[in-house]
Amino acid sequence: MTQLAPAPPSAASNSENxxxxxxxxxxxxxxxxxxxLRRDPTEVLTxxxxxxxxxLVFGQVFTRLRAIPTGSLSYLDFMAPGVLAQSVLFTxxxxxxxxxxxxxxxxxxKMLVSPAFRSALVLGKAASAGFRGLSQxxxxxxxxxxxxxxxxxxxxxxxxxxxxxxxxxxxFSTFSLAIACIVKxxxxxxxxxxxxxxxxxxxxxxxxxxxxxxxxxxxLARGNPLTYLVDALRSLMVVGGHSALGLGRxxxxxxxxxxxxxxxxARLYPSLTR
Amino acid sequence: MTVxxxxxxTPAVITRALTRRFxxxxxxxxxxxxxxxxxxxxxxxxxxAGKTTLIRMLTTLLPxxxxxxxxxxxxxxxxxxxxxxxxGYVPQMLSADSGLTGRENLMLSAQLYAIPHERRExxxxxxxxxxxxxxxxxxxxxxxxxxxxxxxxxxxxMLHHPAVLLLxxxxxxxxxxxxxxxxxxxxxxxxxxxxxxxxxxxxxxEAGALCQVISIMHxxxxxxxxxxxxxxxxxxxxxxxxxxxxxxxxGSIEEGGTYRDAxxxxxxxxxxx
Numbered sequence: 001m002t003q004l005a006p007a008p009p010s011a012a013s014n015s016e017n018x019x020x021x022x023x024x025x026x027x028x029x030x031x032x033x034x035x036x037l038r039r040d041p042t043e044v045l046t047x048x049x050x051x052x053x054x055x056l057v058f059g060q061v062f063t064r065l066r067a068i069p070t071g072s073l074s075y076l077d078f079m080a081p082g083v084l085a086q087s088v089l090f091t092x093x094x095x096x097x098x099x100x101x102x103x104x105x106x107x108x109x110k111m112l113v114s115p116a117f118r119s120a121l122v123l124g125k126a127a128s129a130g131f132r133g134l135s136q137x138x139x140x141x142x143x144x145x146x147x148x149x150x151x152x153x154x155x156x157x158x159x160x161x162x163x164x165x166x167x168x169x170x171x172f173s174t175f176s177l178a179i180a181c182i183v184k185x186x187x188x189x190x191x192x193x194x195x196x197x198x199x200x201x202x203x204x205x206x207x208x209x210x211x212x213x214x215x216x217x218x219x220l221a222r223g224n225p226l227t228y229l230v231d232a233l234r235s236l237m238v239v240g241g242h243s244a245l246g247l248g249r250x251x252x253x254x255x256x257x258x259x260x261x262x263x264x265x266a267r268l269y270p271s272l273t274r
Numbered sequence: 275m276t277v278x279x280x281x282x283x284t285p286a287v288i289t290r291a292l293t294r295r296f297x298x299x300x301x302x303x304x305x306x307x308x309x310x311x312x313x314x315x316x317x318x319x320x321x322x323a324g325k326t327t328l329i330r331m332l333t334t335l336l337p338x339x340x341x342x343x344x345x346x347x348x349x350x351x352x353x354x355x356x357x358x359x360x361x362g363y364v365p366q367m368l369s370a371d372s373g374l375t376g377r378e379n380l381m382l383s384a385q386l387y388a389i390p391h392e393r394r395e396x397x398x399x400x401x402x403x404x405x406x407x408x409x410x411x412x413x414x415x416x417x418x419x420x421x422x423x424x425x426x427x428x429x430x431x432m433l434h435h436p437a438v439l440l441l442x443x444x445x446x447x448x449x450x451x452x453x454x455x456x457x458x459x460x461x462x463x464x465x466x467x468x469x470x471x472x473x474x475x476x477x478x479x480e481a482g483a484l485c486q487v488i489s490i491m492h493x494x495x496x497x498x499x500x501x502x503x504x505x506x507x508x509x510x511x512x513x514x515x516x517x518x519x520x521x522x523x524x525g526s527i528e529e530g531g532t533y534r535d536a537x538x539x540x541x542x543x544x545x546x547x
Contacts, residue, residue, distance in 0.1 A: 016388065028385030036373040039414075106369030110430075113333045114386040115358040273335050 025116040029124020034131050044132065048139040051087040055080065055143055058207070068208050072240055080144045080151075081233035081241065082206030087136045088165055089226055092129045092172035093197050096180030096189050099125065099272070103184075109273045119266035122174060126262070129173030130166040137165050150239040160236040160247075167254040168229040174261040181268035206230050210244060228253040284347035286311050286438045286470030287332060291341035294327050301327040303494035304341065309438075309472055309487075314464055316485030317474040318519065324494040325474040326366060329442050332472070333363050346437040359387075362431030362469075366442040368423045372416035376407050376426050379415060380433060387434035401429035405459060421452025425459060432463060439463070441473040445480060457484060478515040488515075490522045497522040 016024075037044070055076070062068060063075040070078035102108050111121055144151055152158070179196070183189050203217060204226040210218055221227045222245075232250035235243035243250060287309040294302040302324045309315045319325050330336040332345055334354035343350045346360040370379050380398040389397055402411045405425040415423060424444060431439060444460070445453040461484065463469050475481055481488050482502050489499040498505060498518070505518045 021388065024385055024388070028382055031385075032371065032374060032378065032382045035378060036371075039373065102371075105372075106365045106367035107371055109333075109335060109365050110363065110369050111386065112335055113358055113361065113363040114383070115355050115388065116386045270335060273330075 022117055022120050025120035026124045026127060028116075029111070029121055030127035030131075033125065033128030037128065037131055037135075041135075044135045044139075047087070047091050047132075048136060048143075050090065051083045051136070051140055052143050054083045054086065055140075055147060059083070059147070062207075069212060070209065073238065076144075076147060077149050077238045077241070078209075078234070079207050080140070080149045081237045082204075082230050084137060084140045084161075084165070084237065085168065085204075085226055085230040085233055086201055086206050087140060088133045088168045088229065089172050089200060090197060091132050091136055092169045093176050093200075094193055095125065095129050095173035096176035096183075096193070097186060099177050099180045100184065100186050100189055103180075103272050104186075108269075112270055112273060117266075118269050119262050122177060122262050122265045122269060123170070125177060126170035126174045126258070127166075129169040133165040133169030134162060137161065152237060152239050152241075157236040161233060164229060164232045164236065164251070164254070167251070167258060168225070171225050171229075171254055171258050171261060174258065174265050178261060178265040178268055181265065181272045184272065200224060200226050204230055205234075205244070225254060225257045283311075284344075285309055286313065287315075287343070287345055287472060289328075289332075289341065289343040292328070292331060292338055292343050293340045294324075294331060294336065295339045300494050302331065302338075305491075305494070305496055307489060307496065309470055311437075311470055312464070312468045313487055314460075314471045314485050315473070316481040316488045317472060317491055318476065318478075318481055318488055319474070319491035320476060320523065320525065323491040323523075325491055326442055327494075328491070329440050329472070329474060332357075332440060333361060334358055359434075360437040362434070362436035362439040364424075364427045364431045364439070364441045364444055366446065368420065368427070370415045370418075370423050370426050370430065372414065375412050375414055376402060376418070376422075377411040379426060380430055383430040383433050389434060397433055401433050404462075405429040406455070419452065421448050421455060424448060424452070424456055428456070428459060428463070432467070432469070435467055435469075437470060439469050439471045441471065443474055443476070445475070445477065453480070460484060478519065482515050490519060492523040 059076045059079050062079070066075070068075055068078075099108065112118070141151060176193075179192055180189055183192055203220040204224050205221060206226065210221055210227070213221060228245060228250040231243050231245045232247055232254075234241040235247055285308050287307060289305055289307045291304045291306065292302060293300065293304055305328060307328075317325050317328065327336065331338050331343055332350060334350050334357050337351060345357045348356040348360070350357050370376075371382070374382070377398060380401055381394065384394045384398055399408070402408045405428060407422060407426055407429065410418065410422065415426065418426065428441075428444070441460075445456050448456065457480070460471065464471055473484065486501060487499065488502055488505060490497045500508075502515060506513045506515065509517055509521055
């Protein structure tokens with residue numbers, strides 16, 4: 001039983017480059033999450049019901065009504081990227097629940113006692129939210145194709161969609177994690193989650209264009225990261241779609257928001273254990 | 275284990291007037307604790323005595339209100355990352371990830387504790403072997419028994435060969451057989467790696483069986499400290515550790531504790547069943 005070699009020094013981290021260490025830690029957390037997700041994909045499937053309903057019911061009806069000015073795009077083409085973004089938001093925003101669950105089980109405490117950077121632990125979780133976002137993307141692409149949405153299939157725009165979904169998932173899951181660190185219990189989080197998602201969704205350009213909003217709502221929408229995600233997806237996902245805010249700005253806003261949120265969440269993370 | 279510490283003779287753990295307040299409650303009250311290198315030190319106390327709060331300050335998760343603490347020669351407030359590198363921690367709750375296999379749990383720890391890539395698989399395999407988990411290494415942890423999860427967690431905490439191992443009630447809720455297996459593994463870890471161990475417990479038998487030094491905690495303070503023999507003989511020839519406990523805390527170890535402690539203990543037991 002005890003053929004263990006004498007204790008080797010485990011101070012390898014001393015010689016390791018900080019960035020390499022950081023990447024290793026992010027990968028470790030993301031990889032563990034990915035394995036869990038792969039074993040239990042039911043959540044991915046149940047989460048796809050809502051966006052399908054939006055496209056199938058809301059999208060179909062409003063396409064007939066022609067009540068929303070969407071320029072040269074049909075309403076369904078217009079809203080498909082919005083529904084993808086919504087799906088990213090709704091999947092990622094409940095990440096905090098999972099983190100509170102893990103906290104109640106002691107899993108988070110154990111991770112926080114490891115020498116890993118807190119920001120790496122946070123970003124690892126964010127990356128795993130990205131996988132969920134990507135699996136939603138696959139499902140939504142299939143549904144939109146079936147419904148006849150004119151989806152773009154060039155390689156570069158498609159990679160752009162994947163990148164935008166990864167970034168958006170990371171932004172909203174990290175936001176969710178920060179909220180979880182503040183509220184700390186599942187019950188309170190459920191309440192807050194509901195309160196946050198709907199305003200984020202309706203104060204965005206997901207199902208109607210910015211120009212159709214009253215001035216005050218436009219101001220709110222322009223401060224909402226979801227708007228930039230939708231804007232990027234709209235230009236990358238559908239034929240004839242264009243970015244109203246500028247694709248470069250969309251990605252910069254998402255990236256900047258992510259960095260800010262990771263810094264905040266990494267600071268708050270240890271307080272989750274108190 | 276000398277590699278990881280700045281000085282050879284630094285104690286594994288030393289605290290000076292370590293204090294933690296929660297609003298009006300003083301959970302840990304000016305505690306001076308010294309744990310020598312290689313020692314197996316037991317921290318006894320009823321629920322709510324302050325054991326877990328003390329442990330959590332040593333893990334760097336909870337900042338002290340005043341006083342200071344060093345683990346393996348590093349300050350828990352000033353150099354938390356250095357402390358965490360040298361620390362193994364087994365929390366009170368069964369906290370292995372049940373959605374992963376035993377091997378995956380260990381791989382995650384190996385990555386987070388910076389065990390070099392080329393050594394990871396071997397270290398993980400050795401940890402599994404040492405804890406008698408090789409046969410169930412690739413099975414999901416949710417199918418493990420409580421005793422197996424505990425052993426897996428100790429393997430996780432020992433993977434990087436920490437200088438100091440902190441165990442928070444490691445055998446709570448385990449059946450006697452599982453408990454003895456865990457004890458054997460802990461004894462072996464100590465003799466093999468010279469790991470210094472601080473263990474909280476409210477199991478007198480456990481404290482007597484494993485610890486060379488016992489500190490009894492009461493109302494946030496260390497009420498008494500010494501070897502089990504010395505503590506017993508201080509009370510007379512026939513005295514048991516239970517008697518010692520009653521003498522220094524004025525009550526049985528089963529009494530006391532907050533609602534939250536009780537709820538936690540129950541939750542841990544539920545998971546084990």
